[in-house]
Amino acid sequence: MTADEDEEDLGYRGPIRVHLEDGAVDVDGQLHGFFQPIDGSYHWYGRLSPDERLSAQVAEDGRSTIDISVGDGNQTPARLGERNPWGGHRITGTGAPPYA
DSSP states (O other), X not given: OXXXXXXXXXXXXXXXXXXXXXXXXXXXXXXXXXXETTTTEEEEEEEEOOOHHHHHHHHHHSSEEEEEEOTTOOOEEEEEXXXXXXXXXXXXXXXXXXXO
């Protein structure tokens, strides 16, 4: 195991922009990830703070494919999940995460 493999993913906590068809929504969120050697991909996941526009998107489409970005970073494809008991939403993605 190399030093890089041994490092823990510290993830990201802070503002996240969710890009929807009818505009962008800025929410707070927390993201983490891990390399999955079985499929050779990086998988990241997290949760977004409550927002009625995101809840409406999920209610309309079920689990939605959306784009998110962090800061000035590129838009990254993600899957927006169902509303959790606290009103927020789970989010998942595969590949390069939206955070550094």
